[in-house]
Amino acid sequence: MTKRTRTLLIALALTSTISCNQKNTTKNKSTEEIVKYFAGQFLDDDRIHSVSIALVNNGKEDTFHFGQQNPNRNNPPTDSTLYELASVTKTFTGTLVAKAVLDGKITLDDDIRDYLPREYPNFEYEGEAVTIKDIITHTGGFPNFPPSSENKEVFWKGLHQIKIDLKPGTEFNYSNTAPEITAYILEQVYDIPYQQLVTKFILEPNGMTNTKFVLDENEKKLLIQGYNGDKKPQEHFKNNLWGGISGLHSNTTDLLKYIKYSLNDSILEVKESRKNFFSTQYDFDIGYHWNIVEIEDEICYRHHGGIWGMQNWLMIFPESNFGIAVLSNASFEGGLFSEGIDDKLENLALKIKSEMTSSLEK
Template identity: 55%
Template sequence: MNYRKKNKPNDSTLYELASVTKTFTGYITAKAVLDKKINLDDDIRIYLNEPFPNLEFQNEPIKIRHLITHTSGFPNFPIKGENKEAFFEGLKLIKIETKPGEAYSYSNTAPELTAYILEKVYQKPYEKLVEEFILIPNKMNKTKFTLNENDREKLVKGYNDKNELMPNFNRTLWGGIAGLHSNTTDLVKYMRLQLDKSNPVVNKSHEKLFKEGSDFWEGYHWYIIEDGEKLIYRHHGGIFGMQNWLVIYPKQNLGISILTNVSFNETGEILEKIVENLYHYTNKTD
């Protein structure tokens, strides 16, 4: 868990999931659609407490579907993210410069607003929604946003490419973009959930919503790749000293989660290649 102490991780070691947390946001959004709490084509402003006339482009409003597919035109990071009140002040400063739904641009602002909207329609804190809809039903007892002292002892320490200790993520908003911690045992349970074809929420969350190129789609915070016989749902997470890839191959009933506590520019590419190699090794024929 600690590079300098040379101690090894075990099944109870906790990792920061970083942006893989967004797939939890996507799941709850899909559930909200099925529960008829929201509609993908709703103007997001009907869920806000102020008019926000700036959140449109030439009379074209930003819709829920734009938030979850990174096509809203929102900036990558919140203009103000130190707390929830400041977040909404920052929303007033956003200038939308492209028609919503036409261009992909990765945004950490949008999933936080999605988490707020989910809180509002269910009348429960976002953290509780994750527990109620995902963690408790799937017995993911070690996955959580808020850590106690015992948990913090199990939390892996992250490093950069110079082996310098990096800080853990400090959640100041709802947690729609990052903030979940989990261990390998719970991640196996989460992959099993994502492979459950009998689960209507899972199926909804894997729907293709926005097309990028010939074989690349955006779902409910899943990147969907369809290449011949290969169908992939995947998401990458990176935060300070941690990176991970979570990849689901539904046709092969296979899930792969790779985590590392070293983070630098090429880490994501390396992890992606490891996942590909594992996939080919698992599916090789003699």
């Protein structure tokens, strides 16, 4: 059974109850009351310890924190608490690709081999090359994980083992291999290390001083501990490559700034990054690494991030000028009729957004 099928079964089973309770309990409530109500529902699951929320609603900025960072301890997260963003890092990569296109550094139809340090005759299918557009939309035919990732040298060697067995640009297959290639290409065209590119073009202009790939000793003390569904502590992710797939740490204060940046379509690379390139076989389209879905007749640009012991969602709704990030230091999968933490966080974000939007309409 696919995750989408499982999610639909859960939704069918719970929709009527949730809808009724939501309408009766949050009507005419403030933002804080709405968020607190749905966060309380979220934390009813004993496997979840805490949740942090950053939201921008038509220019108004709020952050919220509930629960406790560690089981059985009275230490709730704060605005200073750092989370691993995991694959939400890919949205930074995608936005930098959008900027590179606008800057004339690359084109979406470029053969990626033009930028790589070695020859890869295997990066084509029946004579058709893998392009920049293919690797940012997960349609290049690359495996989810690279054959080798211990360091950059073995990464390049391992790529010779990959076989592209379908026409590039025709089928979505999520890949944690391709974004690292993308990060390397960005380094080559700007002649700046990838992580410095993120800092120079996104973090510094937006004052995101707490968002970093590498933490110093004091910052490590602010990094929240992650847990699995059995409440066992999990290791933090260590990226030995460029960081195009994962590796950024951030807090709710900085995520407010990233949400505002991502809502601002007067910024050229932000507007470019919203382009829609491919309709996947699932329930979303994809552009510059943003997953694009229609929710309640509004387009949402979003991405999920999951790592050992930590999960988060980032959602941007330009039409209603609304953006939300929800983060938790728990990670567990769902079953046939039960939600995983990713589904729970997704529903939390959408319930808050739906209620706040409907309140404005009233």
